[in-house]
Structures are given as C-alpha cells and as structure tokens.
Amino acid sequence: MGTVVLQNVWKHYGKVEAVKDLSLTCNDGEFLAVLGPSGCGKSSTLRMIAGLEKATRGTIAIDGQVVNDLEPRHRDIAMAFEAYALYPHLTAFENIAFPLRIRGASSSEVEAKVRDIAGILDIVDVLDRLPRNLSGGQQQRISFARAMVRSARVYLMDEPLSHLDAKQRSQLRSELKRLHQLRGLTIVFVTHDQIEAMAMADRIAVMDHGVLQQLATPKEVFNKPANLFVADFVGEPPMNLLDVKVEMDGAAAVLVGNGYTIRLSDARLVEAAGQVAGSEAVFGMRPLHIQFGLGARDDALPGESLVRAEVVAFEGLGDTAVLTAKLNGSMIRIETAPENRTEPGDIITMRLNPRYMHLFDKETERNLFH
C-alpha cells in the first residue's frame, strides 16, 4: 500500500517560495513523474515527501496518515538519489543486503531478495565485487537495487539515472518501468528529462516556478498540453509556436501571422478561437503532427488548413528527418521520414489537421483548443 496525498503544500526558503500551493495525489501502485526545469520545485517536493524538508504550510499524507511531523525513518519510504553512496568496504551483495540486515531479516530471506533484485537489474555476475571494481553504471545499479530490495510503501527517486551514459540510462529506464509494473510499486520520480518522464510514468506532474502546471498521462501532456509552458517544455524537437492575431470571418476563424494566414473551419476550434477574437494568441503544432505535400495545393480535406511554405533545410537523422520551412519570417519545423526528402527552395503545402492544433491565450497562456 502506498498512496501519497499533498494538500495545499507550500515551501518557503526565507523569501523564496520554492513550492506554491501544491496539491496532488500519487495513487497506490502508481508511477508519478514530477517533471520540470531546474529550480521548479520538484526536488523540494520530493524532499518534503521524504521528510528531509519540512513543509511550510499544507499537509502531506501517506496512506491517509499525515506525516508532516514524522521523521524520515518512520515514514516507511525508500529513496534512490542521483549520487550513489555505496559502502566501499562492502561487496555489491552486502551493499544491497544492508537495508534488509538492519531490519533483522533472516539470511535466507536476504539471499532470496538480493538475488531476485540483482536478476532484474542484471548485476548477478558482479555481486561479489567491491564498489571500486565496478563501473559507474554498475554502481548505479547496485545503489538502485539497494533502494528497491526492501518493501516500502513508497519509493522516492531524484534523477537516479542522470549520471549514466545514454545507453545505460535507456536500459535502466526499461528495467525500472518493468519492476514497477510487475510489482505494483508506488513510485514518485523526479526528473528534468521529459523523455524519461514520458517513457516510465503513469502520470506526469509538470512543474514550473513552484507551481503545478499540469497533472496528466504522458499522452495527454504531449497531445493536450494545458498551457504554453507545458507545450514548450515537452517534445523534441520542440513544438512550433507562432505569434498570431485572431480574427473572425463568418463561420471561420483566421489566424493572421507575420505575412501568412491560417484559416480554421473546424467548428469546435472556431468557437474556441472566438474567445480571443481580435486579440493576440500563440498558435502551436508539434513537428511530428504536420503533414506536407510538395508544391502548391488547394485540395483541403474538411477541417484541414493548408499553408504554403518554402523549404530552408532538410536534416536526415537516420530513423527520422527534420525539415525546416520558412513561413514568411517564421521558421517551422516538421518531423518526417528520411524518404520524404525535399531541397532548400522547394515550395511545400503543409496540411494542418485540426486534431493536432493548439491555440494559447497570449495573456493567460492557457490552451484554448484542449
């Protein structure tokens, strides 16, 4: 069991408000990623759940019990941090066994549990070694195994993969997600890496400047970002964002940009755009969601908007390619297959599907389309 509930939690460091009125729930058996840039308050949040920091205001409850005043060791949580402090004089096996031994586990139980977690993390062959005889990646796995070996209500992790090279990181990412799903563990995982959050989490809490921006599944965060910050922070290459003015034209809405227009005919979008008629807004579309054809075309499908642009660059990246096109003064990135090669100077027609369009209120930065 492990349900974590934060209610109206604030954290002040002197005058600095690191976490502002944060309310969120990590359900039993859920993998919750807390995602944001450095300084967004994600680590402070985790440290308050762990009991390493006191909440200035608000309540933190684990399984219905308010833990604000409980010492970390009384909260029944396990922690894995970026830096792996292994005991240098103990073998990998004894390092992993440590949390079990201090809790008085029998030697047969220790043996079984250590072997089990070592098998999952692929470190069975190095259990006899001392830390100094292990690679950085192996040490990280040992540290991970030590955090995961005992059962706890909640597992808290602060960027535990950040010191690994790309390959080890993606490997351990897969293993951690499996471990979570197979065992039904409750995990709160802090990261600045959106790929990590997307890949592993059931839900993502996106934070910026101490404020929760969105709490949703990875797909929702990607496809229906709540506001401009989330749209911009998540996705690689990042979402195309264009400054436009919203004008109404009968049953259509027209987004007037710098020397180009995007005509919206989809009824739902026209209505939503109407909320900011006559005002400035930001139009957004992800590079992956823009279809295009070569040459000038006028064969729009119902709801679709066609916009012409000139190819500036085409970068083949192996599995994918990134096309950059010029829309008068603005640049648009399109992610496509390497086979769809175009040359600088080519005219393309972008086919914008209403399903993938975003329009952000310039003032509130809220996503009006989702």
Add this chain to the structure above:
Amino acid sequence: MAEVVLKNVNKKYGQLEAIKDLSFLCREGEFVVMLGPSGAGKTTTLKMIAGLEKVTSGSVFIDGREVNDLEPRQRNVAMVFENYALYPQSTVYENLASPLRAAGETGDVLDGRVHQIAEMLQIDKLLDRKPSQLSGGQQQRVSFGRALCKDAQVYLMDEPLTHLDAKLRHEMRRELRRIHGEFGTTTLYVTHDFREAMALADRVIVLMAGEVHQIGTPSQIYNEPANEAVADLIGEPPMNVIRCELRQDSGKLMFTSMDMCMPVPGTLLAAVSKLPGKGEVHMGIRPTHITVYHDRSQAGIDAIRAEVYVLEPLGGVAVLTVKIGQSLVKIRVSDEFEARIGDSVWVEFAHDRLHAFDAATGLRVG
C-alpha cells in the same frame, strides 16, 4: 580555404595510446564530423590539428604543408569550443573586431568585415551590447563570429552545441549548416551526438578508442555501418543485434536462435555463406524496420512470436521492447500501440533491411 590531411598519426600519453595510426582527408570546403563516445580521442585529434597537442608520430598537413612543428597561430586555424570565451567587459562589436585587429586590419575594412559577419549571424542589432546582456544562443553566435573573423583556412569545433537547450541546439545546428554553405569553410566538428553528425556532416569519421571505425557519408554510416560498434552508435534506440546460428532447413539457409527461425534473405545469402566458423552470425536490424502485430493472422508467414518486455511512450512515437528467446529487441511503434508486459505479439523484420555481422570480428558482411 584548405584541405586537412592526417597521415598515420599516433598520440601517446605515457603508455596510453590515445590515437592509433589515424589517417584521413578533409577536403577543401568540406564539413567533416568526428563522431565517437567520450574517450574516443576526438578532442585530442582536433588539438593536434590546431597545434595545441604534438603528434607522437605521423604528419598533419594543412593546405598541402606539413604543420607538425608550427605554432598554433602559424597554422591559420580557428577553434570554437563548447564554452564560448568572450571578453566580458567588451561589446559584441569589440569582441568581433579584436581578432581582426590582431591580424592587422584597421579602419573601414575592419568595420565592414565586422558588420558583414554580424549580419550573417543575425547579431547586427546586438553590436553595442555586452556579453552579459545576451542569451546563451546569442553568445554562442558571437563566439562563432569571432572564429569567422579570424578568416582562418580551417575551422575546428569541439562540441559547440552541447550546453544549449533543445530549441537553441536545433536552431544553431541549422544555422551552422547555413553559415558553412555561405562561407564554404573547411570545417572539422567533434561530437558524441549522432544526430548532430547526421544533420551536419558531408562526411562522418567514426572514432572509437583512438581508432577509425568508418569514414563515410551520413547515409553510408546509417545504412552500411562497417561493424557492430558503428551500428550501435547510430540511432535512438540503436540497431538490434541478435546472436544467431546458420542452419539448413529443407534446403533453405535459416537464421536460428532460441525461439526464432527465419530464412536468410537472398540479398545476404552469398555474404553469409562465406562466413568462417561454426555458422555463428549476428543479425542486425534497426528498430524502425520491424513491424509488430497483435494478431498472427495479420502478420506474414515469416513473422516471429515474441513476448512484450516493456512499452515506453516517447511522445508521438513509442519504443516497444520484446523478448525473442534470450534477446531483447527494440521496435519503434506509434504511440497508439498498446500492450502489456507478457503479451504475445508477432514481429516481422523488413528483409531488405537485415544486416549480417561476422560473430567473431563484428564486421558487417552484408
């Protein structure tokens, strides 16, 4: 502009051989990217060309002239580093002008050149500002501008985009290509990021542990990797490599491993039959060249049964890892794809995208 040639270059630090018998040619006006993991010897190579490190043996030629014994400033190269060293107390204009002054330029010529380069880099409106008033990307551009102001024969760049955020990195990558197009400068660029190499290079030199593994166009490096190590360096996730045995089955040569058996495609037959040893072979396929089905009836006859290991959505796309026998195989799927750990699925490899590697040497044979 000039060509750069390295001939049998070795570099030792005490017992450690950092660079082993390195030879390559960077043509006049070419954009060559040196790609490799950390510790490959990329920066060392760049420094030997710049004259910041001495070669232990072998020769470095710039524009046909051996430069082994020349001082850095006599080599006429410009270097751009990861961290852009600008004069903090000077304006952008002065930062750009100082290398020109050092080269003896004055008056209108100097002024004209500064403005020309500032325009090219789209920093002409920032000339009065100090570095502290610039964004990271703008500082990066000023740093490039300084290098360009040197009017060098060769530009050397060491991971110049590493510390930029994703958006700026994309912008600067495109910008770099554009600048190269306009100036036609001979450029040697070092990175550990395969995307940068693919996007920027006319040709890529793959360097690992001080040795060249392959020199080729981005397309050659991706489609015809010289060996397993190169295949493993390109792509996110990189190429899957599955240990197999070759077996004859009713007259057909088959790739077989635990729980897998599929015919060797015609295109690979000749190369695979010549392999020495007991018929061991490593089969390679990229994650994007595998199709996965929930239902056997949708899949072709050569489809292989696999067990879902984990599914990771990455925004728009997802990576599905499946287990085939003892091998974990990664597949790029749409983020609409759904599966649970332990599900049975059917996977189909694109036959024309299969590679075969010699199990003993790792060399690609087809």
